[in-house]
Amino acid sequence: MKLASLDLGGRDGRLFVVSRDLTRAVPATDIANTLQDALDDWARIAPRLQTLSDALNAGSLTGAVPFDPSRALAPLPRAWQWLDGSAFQAHGELMAKVFGITNPQTDKPLMYQGMSHRFIAPTAPVPFPTEEDGIDFEGEFAVVTDGVPMGTDAARARDHIRLVLLLNDWSLRAAARAEMLTGFGWVQAKPACSVAPIAVTPDELGDAWADARVHLDLLVDLNGQRFGAANGGAMGFCFGQLIAHAARTRDLCAGTIIGSGTVSNENYREVGSSCIAERRGIEMLDEGAARTSFLHFGDRVRMEVLRDGQSVFGVIDQEVIKA
Amino acid sequence: MKLASLDLGGRDGRLFVVSRDLTRAVPATDIANTLQDALDDWARIAPRLQTLSDALNAGSLTGAVPFDPSRALAPLPRAWQWLDGSAFQAHGELMAKVFGITNPQTDKPLMYQGMSHRFIAPTAPVPFPTEEDGIDFEGEFAVVTDGVPMGTDAARARDHIRLVLLLNDWSLRAAARAEMLTGFGWVQAKPACSVAPIAVTPDELGDAWADARVHLDLLVDLNGQRFGAANGGAMGFCFGQLIAHAARTRDLCAGTIIGSGTVSNENYREVGSSCIAERRGIEMLDEGAARTSFLHFGDRVRMEVLRDGQSVFGVIDQEVIKA
Numbered sequence: 001m002k003l004a005s006l007d008l009g010g011r012d013g014r015l016f017v018v019s020r021d022l023t024r025a026v027p028a029t030d031i032a033n034t035l036q037d038a039l040d041d042w043a044r045i046a047p048r049l050q051t052l053s054d055a056l057n058a059g060s061l062t063g064a065v066p067f068d069p070s071r072a073l074a075p076l077p078r079a080w081q082w083l084d085g086s087a088f089q090a091h092g093e094l095m096a097k098v099f100g101i102t103n104p105q106t107d108k109p110l111m112y113q114g115m116s117h118r119f120i121a122p123t124a125p126v127p128f129p130t131e132e133d134g135i136d137f138e139g140e141f142a143v144v145t146d147g148v149p150m151g152t153d154a155a156r157a158r159d160h161i162r163l164v165l166l167l168n169d170w171s172l173r174a175a176a177r178a179e180m181l182t183g184f185g186w187v188q189a190k191p192a193c194s195v196a197p198i199a200v201t202p203d204e205l206g207d208a209w210a211d212a213r214v215h216l217d218l219l220v221d222l223n224g225q226r227f228g229a230a231n232g233g234a235m236g237f238c239f240g241q242l243i244a245h246a247a248r249t250r251d252l253c254a255g256t257i258i259g260s261g262t263v264s265n266e267n268y269r270e271v272g273s274s275c276i277a278e279r280r281g282i283e284m285l286d287e288g289a290a291r292t293s294f295l296h297f298g299d300r301v302r303m304e305v306l307r308d309g310q311s312v313f314g315v316i317d318q319e320v321i322k323a
Numbered sequence: 324m325k326l327a328s329l330d331l332g333g334r335d336g337r338l339f340v341v342s343r344d345l346t347r348a349v350p351a352t353d354i355a356n357t358l359q360d361a362l363d364d365w366a367r368i369a370p371r372l373q374t375l376s377d378a379l380n381a382g383s384l385t386g387a388v389p390f391d392p393s394r395a396l397a398p399l400p401r402a403w404q405w406l407d408g409s410a411f412q413a414h415g416e417l418m419a420k421v422f423g424i425t426n427p428q429t430d431k432p433l434m435y436q437g438m439s440h441r442f443i444a445p446t447a448p449v450p451f452p453t454e455e456d457g458i459d460f461e462g463e464f465a466v467v468t469d470g471v472p473m474g475t476d477a478a479r480a481r482d483h484i485r486l487v488l489l490l491n492d493w494s495l496r497a498a499a500r501a502e503m504l505t506g507f508g509w510v511q512a513k514p515a516c517s518v519a520p521i522a523v524t525p526d527e528l529g530d531a532w533a534d535a536r537v538h539l540d541l542l543v544d545l546n547g548q549r550f551g552a553a554n555g556g557a558m559g560f561c562f563g564q565l566i567a568h569a570a571r572t573r574d575l576c577a578g579t580i581i582g583s584g585t586v587s588n589e590n591y592r593e594v595g596s597s598c599i600a601e602r603r604g605i606e607m608l609d610e611g612a613a614r615t616s617f618l619h620f621g622d623r624v625r626m627e628v629l630r631d632g633q634s635v636f637g638v639i640d641q642e643v644i645k646a
Binding site: 078080081083086108110111112113114115116117118127128129133150151172175178179180181182183184185186187188189190191192245246248249250251252253256323 | 401403404406409431433434435436437438439440441450451452456473474495498501502503504505506507508509510511512513514515568569571572573574575576579646
């Protein structure tokens with residue numbers, strides 16, 4: 001099923017079930033007010049949402065309204081936890097080559113704790129203090145878990161994946177390297193992420209969900225031009241392994257979001273990239289210097305994922321603006 | 324005033340006002356159910372809590388009950404954001420000397436994004452998967468902010484400090500160094516923190532609150548033996564500067580917790596340390612090798628802060644147990 005949180009008051013929005021083709025929606029009234037409420041009691045609530053979804057897709061529901069993506073918030077407008085991996089080896093190896101970063105943890109996933117008190121609505125303008133910060137996007141897939149006990153292994157972790165998301169992990173590159181060198185990870189370099197309007201259960205992806213990876217192209221457009229179409233199936237560590245890594249020394253609460261890191265493929269020269277930093281890295285390797293600039297105020301970034309020509313998560317389409 | 328969240332159902336507990344001497348408490352019924360509710364509307368709610376606190380301290384209240392610290396949760400049992408600094412230069416310089424870590428950001432505070440979906444109650448046992456992880460405590464002060472707009476400077480940031488906390492930032496040292504070297508910061512090395520039962524408004528600290536620092540000794544006992552009594556006034560960057568650093572590229576939500584990092588003084592050989600790693604570092608310098616071991620299951624860690632002989636935040640007193 002497909003779920004969205006619409007901006008009808010309240011900081012967490014109101015939970016709606018959306019039709020597979022994203023044309024119609026129905027409020028989850030009397031089932032769960034918010035997506036977090038649903039995740040907190042998923043085993044009991046999901047079957048009821050599924051029944052509503054089935055009726056909506058069958059066209060047998062009277063209470064459905066047109067789905068208006070401009071009213072959509074992020075599916076979780078705030079979350080109790082956001083942990084982002086960096087699971088695409090093509091991206092990691094390129095960044096290591098260009099920036100001389102060596103990762104001593106090749107046997108473990110790379111992961112950082114991100115800010116989670118705000119996820120930006122998919123069509124809202126995104127304010128940044130200054131272009132000098134090196135504003136960049138990162139197209140990613142992410143999963144939402146229910147409660148995961150500490151010590152859950154990767155195989156069992158897959159069973160805790162309740163929803164899949166499309167997400168833009170905005171990054172400020174000028175601050176990123178200095179923060180990495182402290183060893184403390186990113187604070188200023190990682191402001192709030194944006195999320196596509198529709199959270200989908202893994203079964204909605206059909207055979208594109210396999211091995212706890214999303215085997216679909218993440219289409220990134222910058223100012224109307226295709227920037228990248230890398231496939232999510234190339235993840236090294238899968239989402240099960242990322243969840244198990246996160247849960248080794250802590251319980252994960254229901255509604256934890258775990259990201260894949262920038263989607264990237266070995267043939268990035270053909271399929272393009274999901275962030276500007278990667279394209280700049282390729283330019284440095286191939287041409288000796290980066291040509292592509294980071295974002296300017298007024299630039300538009302669009303992300304979408306299609307399956308059989310149909311939008312899976314809806315569209316992130318945002319303007320970068322001065323705060 | 325002094326506030327606590329008691330375990331009376333609900334994951335966020337129920338907000339109580341506690342008397343200055345920590346003997347009596349009164350529920351904040353009809354004012355705010357939870358501390359997060361109070362922080363979300365602080366300007367309106369704080370004066371009403373203050374009136375209740377004044378009456379409680381004057382002994383003119385009929386609804387007061389004995390304050391039972393064993394029923395206290397962390398003041399915020401979960402928070403939307405936790406950012407921890409490392410603002411004590413004595414600690415940072417020692418760690419740098421011992422571990423060969425160089426910090427390129429001396430003009431900016433060190434800070435990492437921590438997990439915030441759980442803060443452990445002050446007398447609850449604390450489960451860890453294995454002693455092999457190098458279980459350590461870190462005694463810290465922290466502040467809780469209301470909403471802080473992006474770009475707020477350090478001077479104005481001080482006005483957003485609503486509460487002060489005493490906190491134990493549990494750390495797993497065996498994982499810490501490898502995670503630092505990735506540049507992504509800590510995930511496995513930083514499980515949930517524990518927090519003393521009482522959140523206090525800065526005015527409760529009297530002249531011990533000066534320059535946005537807590538000028539009081541943080542008393543740490545390990546298995547009944549004094550381990551450290553370092554003074555919080557030695558912070559390099561103050562809490563105002565830490566908040567401004569955090570807010571440079573993001574808004575901070577109400578209820579954001581900002582930590583000082585391990586409290587540490589230049590004369591650590593006399594006053595002791597607020598974490599085992601620091602003591603081990605001193606031993607390495609002075610004796611060529613670390614003698615003090617990290618924690619074993621069954622060890623007890625106690626933290627308290629006194630002002631004029633009176634406990635300010637109540638007591639953290641916990642046993643480390645096998646998960």
